Amino acid sequence: MKLTASDLQVAHGRTQVLFGVSLELEEGGSCCVLGRNGAGKTSLMNAIMGVLPTKAGRVLLDDREITSLSPWDRVRAGLGYAPQERSGFGGMSVLENLQVVLETRRDGRRSEIDEVLDLFPRLKPLLKRPATFLSGGQRQQLAIARALLTKPRLLLLDEPTEGIQPSIVAEIEEAILALRDRDGIGLLIAEQYVEMALRMAEDYVVLEAGNAVAAGRTADMDEAAAGRLLAI
Numbered sequence: 001m002k003l004t005a006s007d008l009q010v011a012h013g014r015t016q017v018l019f020g021v022s023l024e025l026e027e028g029g030s031c032c033v034l035g036r037n038g039a040g041k042t043s044l045m046n047a048i049m050g051v052l053p054t055k056a057g058r059v060l061l062d063d064r065e066i067t068s069l070s071p072w073d074r075v076r077a078g079l080g081y082a083p084q085e086r087s088g089f090g091g092m093s094v095l096e097n098l099q100v101v102l103e104t105r106r107d108g109r110r111s112e113i114d115e116v117l118d119l120f121p122r123l124k125p126l127l128k129r130p131a132t133f134l135s136g137g138q139r140q141q142l143a144i145a146r147a148l149l150t151k152p153r154l155l156l157l158d159e160p161t162e163g164i165q166p167s168i169v170a171e172i173e174e175a176i177l178a179l180r181d182r183d184g185i186g187l188l189i190a191e192q193y194v195e196m197a198l199r200m201a202e203d204y205v206v207l208e209a210g211n212a213v214a215a216g217r218t219a220d221m222d223e224a225a226a227g228r229l230l231a232i
């Protein structure tokens, strides 16, 4: 499923935060949205998901315009989202958090929960634990697992390893790469660090103050120039 975002403009109240951002992601492709704090990465993800209204611009999945669809209809159209706040229901157990997502689908099979747990085995002994008592890394794994249970063809991940201890970061990266390379799921990843982008994505876009200021293939990235754009 191809994603096309063209000329997106987004405002929080009267403060405009995206000034016409475009990006394209081919079926099964992977793209990293790089930018320092406040550059607009989360706003871009939220606009693509329909969580945040757009002032102007369009979002297409293949040739279908989804700009006016609700977030839920975008999920049904094939987008999955693990947001930065790693939402989920804190008072509910890990298993219940997975079950409620599965139950939103008519064709959900119980075995799908086992499949996502195989990807994140660290969650297996924690199934009865309320989500609120998970560590940051475990909550991120739960957030990605929940997104996967919507059966996305394209997964949006907002800073999936931010603030997480290094040993779990490696596990999360490994799982994300398996989704890309084994399952062919497209990836759009918001990220602050160039090294992560180089490992996880074929394409990149750099946002600065709500504008896309550089883009290309990560293999051809001028790391020094990208680093300067991201330096505080």
Ligand SMILES: Nc1ncnc2c1ncn2[C@@H]1O[C@H](COP(=O)(O)OP(=O)(O)OP(=O)(O)O)[C@@H](O)[C@H]1O
Binding pocket: 012, 013, 015, 017, 035, 036, 037, 038, 039, 040, 041, 042, 043, 044, 084
């Ligand atoms: N709810 C809001 N109301 C007003 N301004 C907001 C709101 N959310 C974000 N902003 C502002 O919009 C701009 C872009 O924020 P956004 O969260 O999209 O950036 P980001 O690149 O994801 O940053 P971070 O890495 O800190 O998450 C920032 O200037 C931020 O202060």
